[in-house]
Amino acid sequence: SQQGEEDPQxxxxxxxxxxxxxxSYKTSxxxxxxxxxxxxxxxxxxxxxRSNEREKHSGRLRVTLDTSxxxxxxxxxxxxxxxxxxxxxxxxxxxxxxxYIFGTGTRLKVLA
Amino acid sequence: xxxxxxxxxxxxxETGRQVTLMCxxxxxxxxxxxxxxxxxxxxxxxxxxxAADITDKGEVPDGYVVSRSKTENFPLTLESATRxxxxxxxxxxxxxxxxxxxxxxxxxxxxxx
Numbered sequence: 001s002q003q004g005e006e007d008p009q010x011x012x013x014x015x016x017x018x019x020x021x022x023x024s025y026k027t028s029x030x031x032x033x034x035x036x037x038x039x040x041x042x043x044x045x046x047x048x049x050r051s052n053e054r055e056k057h058s059g060r061l062r063v064t065l066d067t068s069x070x071x072x073x074x075x076x077x078x079x080x081x082x083x084x085x086x087x088x089x090x091x092x093x094x095x096x097x098x099x100y101i102f103g104t105g106t107r108l109k110v111l112a
Numbered sequence: 113x114x115x116x117x118x119x120x121x122x123x124x125x126e127t128g129r130q131v132t133l134m135c136x137x138x139x140x141x142x143x144x145x146x147x148x149x150x151x152x153x154x155x156x157x158x159x160x161x162x163a164a165d166i167t168d169k170g171e172v173p174d175g176y177v178v179s180r181s182k183t184e185n186f187p188l189t190l191e192s193a194t195r196x197x198x199x200x201x202x203x204x205x206x207x208x209x210x211x212x213x214x215x216x217x218x219x220x221x222x223x224x225x
Contacts, residue, residue, distance in 0.1 A: 031212060042202055042216030043155070088154060090214070093171070098143045098162070098206050100214060101171060104154035 006089060006103040014111050019076040021106040023089030024069075032065060032072050033090045033100070043088060046074075081112045115139050118203050118217035125193050126225055133188045133220045135203030143206040144186040145214065146170075146178065148199040155202065161186055193224045 007022045025032065031050045035043040049056045049065045049072065056063045062075040076083055086105045093099040116137040125131045135144065146158040147170075157170030159178040167178050175197060177189045190197055200221050204214040 033212070033214075035214070040219075042204075042218050043214070044216070045213040048212060093157065098208060098212065099157065099160055099168070099170065100145070101157050102147070102155040104152065 006087070006106045008106060009104065010107045010109070012109045012111065013079060015079060015081055017079055019079050019083070019108055019110070021074050021087055021108070023072045023074070023103055025072075025089070025091045025103075026070065027091070027093075028095045029067070029091045030095055031091075032063075034061075034063060034072075034074050035088045035090060035102075037086045037088065037105070039085075046087075076108075079108075079110045081110050084108060084110045116203060116205055116215055116217045118201075118220050120220060121218070122221050122223075124223045124225060127194060128192050131190045131193055131222070133190075133201055133203075133222070135186045135188070135217060137184055137186075137203075137205045137215075139205065139207065139215070140183055141205035141215070142183075142208040144180065145204040145206075146176070146186070146188045147202045147204065148172065148197075149202060149219075150199050158188065158201075190222075193222075195224050198222060198224045 033048045034046045037043045047058045049063045060077045065072045086107050088102045088105045090100045090102045093101045119134045145160045147155040149155045156172045161167045161180045164183050200219045202219045203217040
């Protein structure tokens with residue numbers, strides 16, 4: 001079964017708008033990571049948030065983590081056509097290990 | 113980025129045949145992983161390895177065999193390919209010293225006919 005489940009499955013927005021996607025997970029975690037995948041390519045790491053952090057920023061990315069709800073959100077501000085991709089969250093299958101598993105992803109389409 | 117390379121890029125094989133997908137990384141990363149990606153399932157972990165000669169099952173290990181005799185190589189073998197193993201396979205690695213970031217290869221698209 002999937003550890004992380006992203007929501008929504010697909011999202012279509014206009015350039016300049018913000019995009020928010022959510023991830024829910026099942027077990028306790030040390031950290032949660034977000035990755036981007038452009039069509040046909042390998043995943044690229046975006047940001048990592050540790051379990052003792054509630055919010056983290058990196059450029060136009062803002063990630064929040066609520067360990068009590070076992071959920072995280074990724075916000076992309078002022079989106080660009082180049083942000084069109086699939087986004088995945090990843091958590092460790094077993095807490096404290098590097099056995100990372102992924103959710104089903106959110107497909108983001110940014111319209112120019 | 114030539115740090116982690118997968119070969120072949122595309123492979124077509126027949127049901128019942130053995131096929132090996134190769135993964136090579138030049139960073140001397142400790143951890144290596146194999147994932148498969150299918151529509152509707154995202155990425156699923158097949159096997160991972162914490163170091164040479166140390167491997168462990170992931171979420172969907174059945175039908176796959178791995179070995180890691182050298183730190184830089186982590187081949188994935190389908191001993192008797194089935195149509196359900198048609199997928200895109202990704203190899204990844206983690207340095208594990210000061211970083212938990214996965215570094216991915218560009219994938220192998222495998223079709224089993």
